[in-house]
Amino acid sequence: MTRKTPLRAVEAGETAPAPTRAKTVVEAADDGTRRELLVAMRSRIAKAVQDPNTAARDLAALSRRLIEIAKDIEAIDAREAEEDADAESTADGEWEAI
Secondary structure (H helix, E strand, C coil): CCCCCCCCCCCCCCCCCCCCCCCCHHHHHHHCCHHHHHHHHHHHHHHHHHCCCCCHHHHHHHHHHHHHHHHHHHHHHHHHHHHHHHHHHCCCCCCCCC
C-alpha cells in the first residue's frame, strides 16, 4: 500500500529523490496495486475526456467512469489514513513471557 510520508526539513548535502514515473494501465494491471491501476485508468480516461476528437456519445460514459474511479481512489486513501491513525493512537500493551 502506498503511504504518504510526513514533510520534514532537509539536511545539509541531502538531495531530493528522483521523481517516479507513473505506471501505464498495462504496467499497473500486470504488477501494480489496485490504487496504482485506478490512478493509471483515471489518467487514461481523463485524456480521452479532454481530447476534442472523442465522440460526444462517449463523453457521458467516460465522465461518469472518471468520477467513479476518483471516488474509489479517495476511498482507498481514506482507508489508509484511518489505518495509519489507528496504528498511531494504539498504545503499546505490556507483554509478559510465560
